[in-house]
Amino acid sequence: MSELVLMKGNEAIGEAAIKANCRYFFGYPITPQTEVLEHLGRRLPEEGGSYVQAESEISAINMVFGAASAGARVMTASSSPGISLMQEGISYIASAQLPAVIVNIMRGAPGLGGIHPSQADYTQSVKGGGHGDYKLIVLAPSSVQELIDFTILSFELAEKYRTPVVLFGDGMLGQMMEPVVIPEIKPVPIDRPWATTGMGDRDKPNIVHTLYLPTEQLEDHCNMLFDKYQVIEQEEKRSxxxxxxxxxxxxxxxxxxxxxxxxxxxxxxxxxxxxxxxxxxxxxxxxxxxxxxxxxxxxxxxxxxxxxxxxxxxxxxxxxxxxxxxxxxxxxxxxxxxxxxxxxxxxxxxxxx
Structure with a gap:
C-alpha cells in the first residue's frame, strides 16, 4: 500500500524512476540536482540495477544512448550547463527513436549563473536545443508530488513514442521537501522488437544508427519523425x-x-x-x-x-x-x-x- 512520506524533490525523482522500472542511470554531479545521483547510487544496486558516474555529461548522455539501444529503461539528470553538454547526444537519441528520460533541475544562467531557481532553459528544451530537426516532449511539474507523477509519466511517454522526454524542474523544486505518495507500480513486460539484443527469431539483426547518406532516405526519415510528432501534438497536450x-x-x-x-x-x-x-x-x-x-x-x-x-x-x-x-x-x-x-x-x- 502507498503511504505518505516526506521527501526532497531530487530524491523523489530517483525513487519514482525506480518505481517506473528504470534500472540504469548515468550522470555527473552538478548542483542543484546532485541528490538525484546520490539517491540512485544507493537505491539502484538494491533493485538489481546499475548506476555509473560518468566522467562528464557528454559521456553520460552517450551511455544513455547505448543502454536505450539495448532496450533498457534508462535516465540521466543534470542542470542547465550540463544539459547543454548533452545536446549532441540528445539529438542522436531523438533521431534513433530511442526512449530515454532526461531530468533538468535548472539553475540560473547563462554561463555558470548560480544554483538559484530558474526557468531559463525553456527555449533550449522546447525548441530543440541540439542540431537538426527534432522535438522533445517536455513536462513541467510544480510540486514534489508532480515530480514523482511526471517522472513515471515521462517513462511511459518515452516508451510509447520511442522518443526522449525531458522532466523540466528547477533548483527550488529539486531542493524543497513536501509530503508525497509514491505509487506502487506493477512492472509490465514491454516488447522492444527494435532493440539490439541479438537476432532471436528475427531474420536479421537490429542496427541503431542516425546516418542517412542518400538524400531521399534522410528526407523520408525526417518526415517519419515529424509524422510521429504530429501524433504527439494531437494526443499529449496537457494543461x-x-x-x-x-x-x-x-x-x-x-x-x-x-x-x-x-x-x-x-x-x-x-x-x-x-x-x-x-x-x-x-x-x-x-x-x-x-x-x-x-x-x-x-x-x-x-x-x-x-x-x-x-x-x-x-x-x-x-x-x-x-x-x-x-x-x-x-x-x-x-x-x-x-x-x-x-x-x-x-x-x-x-x-x-
Missing part, C-alpha cells in the same frame, strides 16, 4: 485551468512559478479582480487550443516566468495580436504572491478602466 471561465486578466505560468501565481490570482479574486491562471503542463507540445479557450474573455494576458521572457513567445504565437500580452518576471528567485498581485493590480487599473 490546467484555474478561474479561467470569466477571467478578464489571464496569467500564464508553468512549474514552480505557477504555484505562487495561483496564490496571486486568489488574492486578486478576493479583491474583486477577475483574474485566472492557465498552466501549461506540457511545454511541448504546447497546449495552444486550451490557452485560446482560457483567454476567450481576457482583456489582458500576463506571462509569469522566472527568466527574461521565453514562454511568452509561445503565448504570443498562440494568441496573436488580439489581446495585449505583458511579462512579469524575476531572475534567479521565485517571486512572492504579493509581488505578482501588485503587478496584476497595476495592470488591471490600466486595462479594466
Amino acid at each position: 490546467q485551468d484555474f478561474f479561467t471561465e470569466d477571467a478578464e486578466i489571464l496569467l500564464v505560468s508553468f512549474g514552480i512559478a505557477s504555484r505562487v501565481t495561483k496564490a496571486a490570482v486568489e488574492m486578486a479574486r478576493e479583491n474583486g479582480i477577475k483574474a485566472g491562471l492557465f498552466r501549461p503542463i506540457t511545454l511541448w507540445p504546447f497546449p495552444d487550443e486550451a490557452l485560446k479557450n482560457a483567454a476567450k474573455n481576457a482583456k489582458l494576458v500576463i506571462s509569469s516566468e522566472i527568466n527574461m521572457g521565453q514562454m511568452i513567445e509561445d503565448v504570443r504565437l498562440t494568441l496573436g495580436n488580439q489581446i495585449p500580452i505583458e511579462l512579469f518576471n524575476r531572475i534567479g528567485q521565485v517571486p512572492t504572491p504579493d509581488e505578482i498581485f501588485e503587478f496584476i493590480k497595476k495592470q488591471a487599473g490600466e486595462v479594466l478602466k
Whole structure:
C-alpha cells in the first residue's frame, strides 16, 4: 500500500524512476540536482540495477544512448550547463527513436549563473536545443508530488513514442521537501522488437544508427519523425485551468512559478479582480487550443516566468495580436504572491478602466 512520506524533490525523482522500472542511470554531479545521483547510487544496486558516474555529461548522455539501444529503461539528470553538454547526444537519441528520460533541475544562467531557481532553459528544451530537426516532449511539474507523477509519466511517454522526454524542474523544486505518495507500480513486460539484443527469431539483426547518406532516405526519415510528432501534438497536450471561465486578466505560468501565481490570482479574486491562471503542463507540445479557450474573455494576458521572457513567445504565437500580452518576471528567485498581485493590480487599473 502507498503511504505518505516526506521527501526532497531530487530524491523523489530517483525513487519514482525506480518505481517506473528504470534500472540504469548515468550522470555527473552538478548542483542543484546532485541528490538525484546520490539517491540512485544507493537505491539502484538494491533493485538489481546499475548506476555509473560518468566522467562528464557528454559521456553520460552517450551511455544513455547505448543502454536505450539495448532496450533498457534508462535516465540521466543534470542542470542547465550540463544539459547543454548533452545536446549532441540528445539529438542522436531523438533521431534513433530511442526512449530515454532526461531530468533538468535548472539553475540560473547563462554561463555558470548560480544554483538559484530558474526557468531559463525553456527555449533550449522546447525548441530543440541540439542540431537538426527534432522535438522533445517536455513536462513541467510544480510540486514534489508532480515530480514523482511526471517522472513515471515521462517513462511511459518515452516508451510509447520511442522518443526522449525531458522532466523540466528547477533548483527550488529539486531542493524543497513536501509530503508525497509514491505509487506502487506493477512492472509490465514491454516488447522492444527494435532493440539490439541479438537476432532471436528475427531474420536479421537490429542496427541503431542516425546516418542517412542518400538524400531521399534522410528526407523520408525526417518526415517519419515529424509524422510521429504530429501524433504527439494531437494526443499529449496537457494543461490546467484555474478561474479561467470569466477571467478578464489571464496569467500564464508553468512549474514552480505557477504555484505562487495561483496564490496571486486568489488574492486578486478576493479583491474583486477577475483574474485566472492557465498552466501549461506540457511545454511541448504546447497546449495552444486550451490557452485560446482560457483567454476567450481576457482583456489582458500576463506571462509569469522566472527568466527574461521565453514562454511568452509561445503565448504570443498562440494568441496573436488580439489581446495585449505583458511579462512579469524575476531572475534567479521565485517571486512572492504579493509581488505578482501588485503587478496584476497595476495592470488591471490600466486595462479594466
